[in-house]
Amino acid sequence: MSGGAAGRLTGLGVSPGVGYGPAYLFGGDVPEPPAGQRHAGEAGTERERAARALEAVAADLEARGERAGGEAGQVLAAQAMMARDPVLAADVAALIDAGTVAARAVFEAFGKYRDLLRAAGGYLGERAADLEDVRDRVVAFLTGHALPVLPVGAAEPYVLVARDLAPADTALLTREAVAGFVTEEGGPTSHTAILARAMGVPAVVALEGAAAIPAGARVLVDGSSGEVVVEPDDGTVARVTARARKRGTALVAAGPGRTLDGHPVPLLANVGGPGDVEAALAAGAEGVGLYRTEFLYLDRRAAPSEQEQEKAYREVLRAFPGRPVVVRTLDAGADKALAFLPPGREPNPALGQRGVRLSGRHPAVLAAQLRALAAAAAGTNARLQVMAPMVATVEEAEWFAAACRTAGLSSAGVMIEIPAAALRAADLAPAADFFSVGTNDLAQYAFAADRQVAALRALHDHWQPALLDLVALAMTGHDRPCGVCGEAAADPAMACVLAGLGAASLSAAPAALPAVRAALAAHTLEQCRTAARAARAAATAARARQAARRELPGLADLGL
Amino acid sequence: MAERKVTVMAKVGLHARPAATFVQAAAKAPIDVTVAKTKGDPVNAKSILAVMALDVRQGEEIVIRAEGEGAEELVDELAAIASAP
Numbered sequence: 001m002s003g004g005a006a007g008r009l010t011g012l013g014v015s016p017g018v019g020y021g022p023a024y025l026f027g028g029d030v031p032e033p034p035a036g037q038r039h040a041g042e043a044g045t046e047r048e049r050a051a052r053a054l055e056a057v058a059a060d061l062e063a064r065g066e067r068a069g070g071e072a073g074q075v076l077a078a079q080a081m082m083a084r085d086p087v088l089a090a091d092v093a094a095l096i097d098a099g100t101v102a103a104r105a106v107f108e109a110f111g112k113y114r115d116l117l118r119a120a121g122g123y124l125g126e127r128a129a130d131l132e133d134v135r136d137r138v139v140a141f142l143t144g145h146a147l148p149v150l151p152v153g154a155a156e157p158y159v160l161v162a163r164d165l166a167p168a169d170t171a172l173l174t175r176e177a178v179a180g181f182v183t184e185e186g187g188p189t190s191h192t193a194i195l196a197r198a199m200g201v202p203a204v205v206a207l208e209g210a211a212a213i214p215a216g217a218r219v220l221v222d223g224s225s226g227e228v229v230v231e232p233d234d235g236t237v238a239r240v241t242a243r244a245r246k247r248g249t250a251l252v253a254a255g256p257g258r259t260l261d262g263h264p265v266p267l268l269a270n271v272g273g274p275g276d277v278e279a280a281l282a283a284g285a286e287g288v289g290l291y292r293t294e295f296l297y298l299d300r301r302a303a304p305s306e307q308e309q310e311k312a313y314r315e316v317l318r319a320f321p322g323r324p325v326v327v328r329t330l331d332a333g334a335d336k337a338l339a340f341l342p343p344g345r346e347p348n349p350a351l352g353q354r355g356v357r358l359s360g361r362h363p364a365v366l367a368a369q370l371r372a373l374a375a376a377a378a379g380t381n382a383r384l385q386v387m388a389p390m391v392a393t394v395e396e397a398e399w400f401a402a403a404c405r406t407a408g409l410s411s412a413g414v415m416i417e418i419p420a421a422a423l424r425a426a427d428l429a430p431a432a433d434f435f436s437v438g439t440n441d442l443a444q445y446a447f448a449a450d451r452q453v454a455a456l457r458a459l460h461d462h463w464q465p466a467l468l469d470l471v472a473l474a475m476t477g478h479d480r481p482c483g484v485c486g487e488a489a490a491d492p493a494m495a496c497v498l499a500g501l502g503a504a505s506l507s508a509a510p511a512a513l514p515a516v517r518a519a520l521a522a523h524t525l526e527q528c529r530t531a532a533r534a535a536r537a538a539a540t541a542a543r544a545r546q547a548a549r550r551e552l553p554g555l556a557d558l559g560l
Numbered sequence: 561m562a563e564r565k566v567t568v569m570a571k572v573g574l575h576a577r578p579a580a581t582f583v584q585a586a587a588k589a590p591i592d593v594t595v596a597k598t599k600g601d602p603v604n605a606k607s608i609l610a611v612m613a614l615d616v617r618q619g620e621e622i623v624i625r626a627e628g629e630g631a632e633e634l635v636d637e638l639a640a641i642a643s644a645p
Contacts, residue, residue, distance in 0.1 A: 074577065077580065078576075081580060081583060081584075082608055082609060085608055085609045086587075086604065086606050086607055087603075087607035087609060087610050088607070113610075113612075113613055116613040117612065117613065120613075120615055123572070123575065124575070124612065124615060127575075127612065131609075298645070299644060299645070338645055339569070339645050
């Protein structure tokens with residue numbers, strides 16, 4: 001790409017939608033203060049300058065964090081703590097006392113910790129970027145170097161192009177100002193991706209060649225496909241923006257989930273507590289497909305009382321009169337250890353005493369939860385269904401169903417998230433009133449790939465044909481309704497495939513439901529079935545995705 | 561000298577939110593307080609950078625030490641934060 005000629009680049013689409021606008025190049029690193037630079041005046045005055053700069057940056061980060069809230073707010077609050085760190089302040093003062101100029105002293109004092117974090121890699125390595133951002137802000141303050149500031153009210157929404165973005169830069173941006181994000185670095189969980197999804201603005205990250213995009217060039221960003229077109233011709237812009245408009249119209253449509261030919265696929269919401277009900281209703285959810293109950297148990301020393309549980313369950317049940325509300329019983333263990341249910345020392349917690357296994361060890365905790373659920377349901381007319389996580393065998397399913405019956409619950413189901421359960425769903429069926437496939441854990445166990453390990457991300461691609469085979473097996477050979485409640489159900493193309501495989505319902509984060517509804521409404525059940533067959537006939541995840549999308553032409557029209 | 565040994569229970573170890581809570585509680589106290597891994601050198605518990613750089617993972621044991629008025633209460637409070645799941 002040169003001299004503004006058209007260029008087509010492909011990165012990783014991390015926030016769906018299409019954006020078009022002039023490129024606004026953001027960045028410009030703060031220059032490193034030269035080594036050996038010494039202050040001329042009093043050490044005391046220089047120390048005061050440094051302290052003022054650190055406090056000014058801390059206060060600014062804190063204020064931005066409070067305004068931003070949420071995940072970005074937490075990162076900014078942690079950054080403010082770094083600027084107020086007493087050990088760092090002492091290091092800076094010692095360097096200044098030895099003659100070093102304030103800016104260089106700050107740079108060197110942060111440098112020690114930056115190197116430690118970078119060397120540790122992984123999560124700590126990522127925090128090093130947060131630390132560098134604080135350092136640059138303090139150095140800029142001391143040297144009078146203007147920090148780049150993002151325009152918050154441009155004449156036309158711009159496409160923000162950067163190497164990477166820090167939360168402090170982006171926390172206060174709005175979708176009125178930004179048409180899209182393009183970064184050279186980053187991944188699906190980088191700050192940019194999280195922010196873009198929260199704002200509902202398309203984003204493409206890990207885009208090689210982003211640095212070469214000229215300032216002011218017209219840029220088209222497709223956050224679904226990962227495609228970025230620099231100086232696109234009029235035809236391309238018209239086609240892609242028309243697609244975006246059509247998608248926008250399709251996405252505001254409400255109503256029950258159904259295919260083009262009227263086959264119903266109820267769209268349910270995943271919720272983590274009463275606080276999520278509003279978003280679920282706003283997205284037109286037809287019920288709750290996964291009510292995670294861990295929030296009641298985390299961060300406490302004793303189990304919650306039945307009264308407290310009953311109240312939290314009733315709040316959600318009341319919001320969905322006549323609708324299904326599927327509650328997953330306590331899924332402790334593995335990454336969610338509880339103080340009052342210690343799992344014991346386990347070298348592989350994901351393969352240890354978790355889910356229904358832990359309930360089996362502490363039956364009183366489960367019995368109390370089931371009693372609270374039955375009591376909560378008694379006062380409402382929602383259709384309460386209760387399911388057990390991590391069921392592997394018929395014995396476990398029978399034990400759980402008996403516990404539900406004892407509590408007076410009429411619908412007891414089984415989550416399918418262990419390959420053994422998927423392979424033998426037909427045998428589990430007599431002990432289960434319904435099934436729900438949890439695709440995230442099913443992928444973890446099918447591919448022997450820890451969900452917490454980012455490097456194994458490719459093995460968690462829900463288009464992996466082996467995962468689709470397991471989902472298909474879970475849905476056949478029995479007459480029990482089988483829904484899907486994992487990440488897979490949030491992907492519009494995959495939602496069509498799951499409907500084609502026979503999913504009785506789809507449950508996802510409320511924000512994902514409009515796109516799933518539009519994708520289903522654009523295809524017949526037969527098209528969904530054909531897409532499912534095509535995906536399973538492929539040998540790799542990438543080919544399965546391609547093959548399914550070929551059979552689902554409505555997706556491209558919708559910009560999905 | 562007040563001293564507590566605890567095992568860090570949070571999945572993220574003594575990082576992110578647990579680390580911030582720990583350091584904020586330590587910073588409020590008017591006395592010196594340190595944290596160390598069992599065989600490591602103690603660092604200032606009021607320093608988020610030092611605590612992060614300790615890199616304490618889930619299941620690791622740490623030693624919290626404080627000296628002065630209210631030291632017992634302080635190490636109790638910090639031990640409770642560090643051992644919360």
